[in-house]
Amino acid sequence: MDINLPDVLAEVSAVFEQYEQALVNNEVEVLDALFHNSPHTLRYGATENLYGYEAIRAFRASRPSKGLARERMNIVITTYGRDFATANTEFYRVGNECTGRQSQTWVRTEEGWRVVAAHVSLMALPLLRVKP
Numbered sequence: 852m853d854i855n856l857p858d859v860l861a862e863v864s865a866v867f868e869q870y871e872q873a874l875v876n877n878e879v880e881v882l883d884a885l886f887h888n889s890p891h892t893l894r895y896g897a898t899e900n901l902y903g904y905e906a907i908r909a910f911r912a913s914r915p916s917k918g919l920a921r922e923r924m925n926i927v928i929t930t931y932g933r934d935f936a937t938a939n940t941e942f943y944r945v946g947n948e949c950t951g952r953q954s955q956t957w958v959r960t961e962e963g964w965r966v967v968a969a970h971v972s973l974m975a976l977p978l979l980r981v982k983p
Contacts, residue, residue: 852932863928863936863957866964870955871923877916883908887958887965894969897951918944921951934959949973 866885873881886892890903894910901907921942930936935958942951956968 855930856933859930859933859936860928863930863938863964866957867926867928867938867955870966875919875921877914877919879911882911885964885966886969887960887967889967892967894966894971896971897973918946920944936964947973949975 869881870885872878873885886894886904886907888904890905892904892907894901894907896910899910901910921944923940923942926938926940928936928938936956938955938957940953942953944951950973952970952972952974954970955966957964958967
């Protein structure tokens, strides 16, 4: 299996950045479009477990739109072959003493790259900046 083929890594990196811009700007339609529309898609959040695309969409529609800006660090994107990837990052929000962590599993679908599983969590430890 080819890991981090340059063209595939560039594609996933671009869609990961598109997701980030949509997240911090609360562009709900873009966020919805980047999740795979399937009952098998899941998102474990800091305070919620969401099973299926419709539950994720409903969460996004009701989520507050303020305080979404954040600083990311330790971004690790890895592609496996041409159709599967993982993207992970740590983040910090002003006023929050916790380190946030975000993991996403991306799959190439007929519609393009889509998140099929995501996890967001917080940990009350100091932020460490490392370079993989």
